[in-house]
Amino acid sequence: MAASDELGALTKAFSGFGVDEKSLISILGKWHPEQRQTFRKGTRDFFIQDERQFERWDDRHVIQLQHEFLRFKHAIVLWTMHQWERDARLLKEALYKGPQHNVLIEVACTRSSEELLGARRAYHSLFDHSVEEDVAFGIHGPERKLLVALVSSYRYEGPKVNEETAKSEAKFLFSAIKEAAGNKNLIENEEVVRILVTRSKLHLISVYKHYKEISCNYLDEDLDGHLYLQETVQCLCKPQTYFSKVLDASMIPNVDEIKKEAVTRIIVTRADVDMKQIKEEYNHKYGVSLPNKIEDVANGNYRDFLLTLVARGD
Amino acid sequence: MSSLSVPAHVPSVAEDCEQLHKAFTGWGTNEGLIISILGHRNAAQRKSIRQVYAETYGEDLLKALDKELTNDFERIVLLWTLEPSERDAYLANEATKRWTSSNQVLMEIACTRSPKELLLAREAYHARFKRSLEEDAAYHTHGDFRKLLVPLVSSYRYGGDDVNLTLAKSEAKLLHEKISKKAYNDDDLIRILATRSKAQINATLNQYKNEFGNDINKHLKADPKDEFLAILRGTIKCLVCPEKYFEKAIRLAINRQGTDEGALTRVVATQAEFNMKIIKDEYQKRNSVPLDRAIAKDTTGDYEKMLLALIGHGEA
Numbered sequence: 001m002a003a004s005d006e007l008g009a010l011t012k013a014f015s016g017f018g019v020d021e022k023s024l025i026s027i028l029g030k031w032h033p034e035q036r037q038t039f040r041k042g043t044r045d046f047f048i049q050d051e052r053q054f055e056r057w058d059d060r061h062v063i064q065l066q067h068e069f070l071r072f073k074h075a076i077v078l079w080t081m082h083q084w085e086r087d088a089r090l091l092k093e094a095l096y097k098g099p100q101h102n103v104l105i106e107v108a109c110t111r112s113s114e115e116l117l118g119a120r121r122a123y124h125s126l127f128d129h130s131v132e133e134d135v136a137f138g139i140h141g142p143e144r145k146l147l148v149a150l151v152s153s154y155r156y157e158g159p160k161v162n163e164e165t166a167k168s169e170a171k172f173l174f175s176a177i178k179e180a181a182g183n184k185n186l187i188e189n190e191e192v193v194r195i196l197v198t199r200s201k202l203h204l205i206s207v208y209k210h211y212k213e214i215s216c217n218y219l220d221e222d223l224d225g226h227l228y229l230q231e232t233v234q235c236l237c238k239p240q241t242y243f244s245k246v247l248d249a250s251m252i253p254n255v256d257e258i259k260k261e262a263v264t265r266i267i268v269t270r271a272d273v274d275m276k277q278i279k280e281e282y283n284h285k286y287g288v289s290l291p292n293k294i295e296d297v298a299n300g301n302y303r304d305f306l307l308t309l310v311a312r313g314d
Numbered sequence: 315m316s317s318l319s320v321p322a323h324v325p326s327v328a329e330d331c332e333q334l335h336k337a338f339t340g341w342g343t344n345e346g347l348i349i350s351i352l353g354h355r356n357a358a359q360r361k362s363i364r365q366v367y368a369e370t371y372g373e374d375l376l377k378a379l380d381k382e383l384t385n386d387f388e389r390i391v392l393l394w395t396l397e398p399s400e401r402d403a404y405l406a407n408e409a410t411k412r413w414t415s416s417n418q419v420l421m422e423i424a425c426t427r428s429p430k431e432l433l434l435a436r437e438a439y440h441a442r443f444k445r446s447l448e449e450d451a452a453y454h455t456h457g458d459f460r461k462l463l464v465p466l467v468s469s470y471r472y473g474g475d476d477v478n479l480t481l482a483k484s485e486a487k488l489l490h491e492k493i494s495k496k497a498y499n500d501d502d503l504i505r506i507l508a509t510r511s512k513a514q515i516n517a518t519l520n521q522y523k524n525e526f527g528n529d530i531n532k533h534l535k536a537d538p539k540d541e542f543l544a545i546l547r548g549t550i551k552c553l554v555c556p557e558k559y560f561e562k563a564i565r566l567a568i569n570r571q572g573t574d575e576g577a578l579t580r581v582v583a584t585q586a587e588f589n590m591k592i593i594k595d596e597y598q599k600r601n602s603v604p605l606d607r608a609i610a611k612d613t614t615g616d617y618e619k620m621l622l623a624l625i626g627h628g629e630a
Contacts, residue, residue, distance in 0.1 A: 152469060156449070
């Protein structure tokens, strides 16, 4: 490989998601001290010129590198876990790092009733608390009621839906959204929360359908500006669209670590559920296949592991 | 402890079914036979009886009972024959319907059952009513009652004995603060009652008493006619001393002008295989008369006989 190619390859090996172990070994392993110095002098991103005449690693990048090297380990551990433990730990982390409302909503709304119940049981074992008590304690503000109720729900999962009720609830949502126009307090509307938090998913899909007939827009579109309600509806009614969106927003260069973690989380938690539909949705929305996108932005073992997961069920 | 007495030598399920079928056929019904069988079988046995009865006679035992029995006796036999989780689901559903609506019953079921039992009730609710308990509870309750009851029926409390005393102190203080301001429907007050484990709540209420001199319920009596305060007091009682709650429920049911059979039936049928012994002890302590005698005085006929059988009257 030509020298400049090697510099490029090494930079790429250290950038994006995960690290390219093979390139690091083959290139760095054979470089003489002068070549390594050229690398340090040449890459502004990773190294800074110290006042005492040497190039030092940028601390922030070293910290980021720690995340990148560990990304593969994290994915493997998460993948190996029992689903209940996985979800319980995701919920706990979401409370403690942030809190990350979107992750709480995602786990509470995209799992089946039995899966969510299992996660709640595991939460008792792991943390000696109920998830609802921790969410209630850790979340403040008007969104607390929504989130506590979402993690406590045990929705009916059978086929029966009362179309009349669905229609009238769609009508209600339409006028409630219109009235709240501009205000941030739609999330405090008890009836709106009641519908989203207690009704079965099939019922809500019917509500979603009726809503479109009344409004000409989709329910989640009209909920622009009410982020938590919007995410709740998307997760409940169109999870694959939601997941494609989050994946795409996470696979952007230089995005923050919290967003990057979404890639591992979504791919590991959906690989055996609806990865096929997510791939279709992703391709449809963004014109590029999900595996290709992953090839582009990810490196090494981490990339290979993701690709294997994404290919399951093909 | 259960007050149910099952005979040492239980007849086979087939025999029980045959006897029950006999009790229905011919002129009138042999209520005594029904009481002597169903009144002395535990949940697993009743379940087998229902199954085999349906297989043998092609009819659900409950339907047969419904056809043959009436009024209070029928209600207690029907409720009793159901499995605990189905029974809770049935009562909860009844409590959301217009003519039988009862915030108290919803609260009672949500708070006196163990976390696991409440979960089973919610599962049974799905199966029987094709909706979730919380969606019906949310739909049929309003305002502050909804704010309190929906989280209560949705809770899955941690079931262990682990308690955080520092948290108990700070939450006791928080409760006192809200109560002094008469903010009875405050989000944090409801949060504590609806999400903390029973052991933790117990610790918190002990701290409350230590700090502020009185039982928390004494501070929740501002307005005797306020139904929400009554439900709040009931919630607390159900969570930390359910036997006292049930003793009072039975006492009020019996002392009322004419008896409140609904409440009496509900408490006996739901507690006979769980806490009835300790409730009987509470009753004796509080009223200086055994529960058997109070029930015998206040009720009659087959209804009385079934109640007495379930509370273990006359058994060794």
